[in-house]
Amino acid sequence: MGDASPLRVPEVESREATSGIGPLSRTSTDPFTTPPQFCQRWRTAISRNRTVAVGMTAVGISETLRRRVPIVAPSMLKVDFGNLAREIQLLDEAKSAVLHWDVMDGNFVPNLSYGAMVIASCRKRTDAIFEAHLMVADPAPYLDEYVQAGCQWITIHIESQGNAKQHLRHIRARGCLAGLCINPETPAEAIKPLLGEFDTVLVMSVKPGFGGQKFIPESLEKLESVRRIVGSDTLIAVDGGIGSTTIGPCAAAGAEVFVAGSAVFDRPDYRQAVEELTDLARRQTPDL
Numbered sequence: 001m002g003d004a005s006p007l008r009v010p011e012v013e014s015r016e017a018t019s020g021i022g023p024l025s026r027t028s029t030d031p032f033t034t035p036p037q038f039c040q041r042w043r044t045a046i047s048r049n050r051t052v053a054v055g056m057t058a059v060g061i062s063e064t065l066r067r068r069v070p071i072v073a074p075s076m077l078k079v080d081f082g083n084l085a086r087e088i089q090l091l092d093e094a095k096s097a098v099l100h101w102d103v104m105d106g107n108f109v110p111n112l113s114y115g116a117m118v119i120a121s122c123r124k125r126t127d128a129i130f131e132a133h134l135m136v137a138d139p140a141p142y143l144d145e146y147v148q149a150g151c152q153w154i155t156i157h158i159e160s161q162g163n164a165k166q167h168l169r170h171i172r173a174r175g176c177l178a179g180l181c182i183n184p185e186t187p188a189e190a191i192k193p194l195l196g197e198f199d200t201v202l203v204m205s206v207k208p209g210f211g212g213q214k215f216i217p218e219s220l221e222k223l224e225s226v227r228r229i230v231g232s233d234t235l236i237a238v239d240g241g242i243g244s245t246t247i248g249p250c251a252a253a254g255a256e257v258f259v260a261g262s263a264v265f266d267r268p269d270y271r272q273a274v275e276e277l278t279d280l281a282r283r284q285t286p287d288l
């Protein structure tokens with residue numbers, strides 16, 4: 001969490017004034033126009049008859065997410081990489097609103113996964129919202145690559161190097177949702193200085209780096225604390241060890257997006273898995 005960062009963030013007086021992005025629950029007319037490098041790359045990546053995601057603004061994405069809560073977001077760490085196109089088709093059939101791309105650099109976490117090129121090559125295959133979860137030592141040099149790859153939601157770790165506030169502002173200035181992730185050993189209070197700078201909080205309920213780990217029970221209390229800190233307008237996600245016994249308690253504790261690897265990909269029928277998990281979450285989501 002040092003201060004030095006090579007990122008040059010455009011001067012943004014007020015986020016709403018420049019991008020039209022507001023709190024997740026806000027409905028508004030949207031004066032935002034997608035930055036050209038984002039729009040063109042993305043347009044060419046998506047086939048002509050797939051228009052839902054094209055040009056969708058951060059406000060639109062926020063509203064889509066809000067409407068779809070509770071959301072089970074398959075963790076693409078557990079996908080069959082030898083059959084990526086087929087896997088994405090199956091996730092589309094499972095009506096997954098969000099695909100969660102776990103980007104690991106082998107440095108911030110002891111594992112290496114994939115980068116923006118792989119994600120960009122999958123962009124044309126689905127209209128699902130792409131979230132890039134950057135488990136990297138320094139996100140600064142990579143942020144734009146993930147925007148250009150078609151990710152509409154970029155999550156950085158508070159524990160990464162550089163200036164988290166600058167990173168979050170950079171993501172928002174590119175028209176994406178800015179997510180802030182905290183590791184199990186980081187207290188919920190650590191997000192307080194960054195309030196107002198992010199759209200979503202991702203609570204890691206395992207140590208990042210690997211799928212298939214056991215849910216850390218203390219994460220429930222942390223979800224409750226995060227909810228108290230951020231209020232109702234910020235979307236809260238949880239990641240790690242999410243399955244049939246943990247998803248309900250996480251929903252009750254305030255989570256709305258559930259990143260699930262094994263609980264989806266270890267099942268023969270992804271659609272059934274997503275439906276069952278969503279149902280379990282819905283039953284314990286307050287106010288639903």
Ligand SMILES: O=C(CO)[C@@H](O)[C@H](O)COP(=O)(O)O
Pocket residue numbers: 075077078102206207208209210211212213239240241242259260261262263
């Ligand atoms: O980011 C991570 C791990 O670093 C997670 O997204 C896991 O990939 C989730 O896998 P399961 O715990 O659901 O199997």
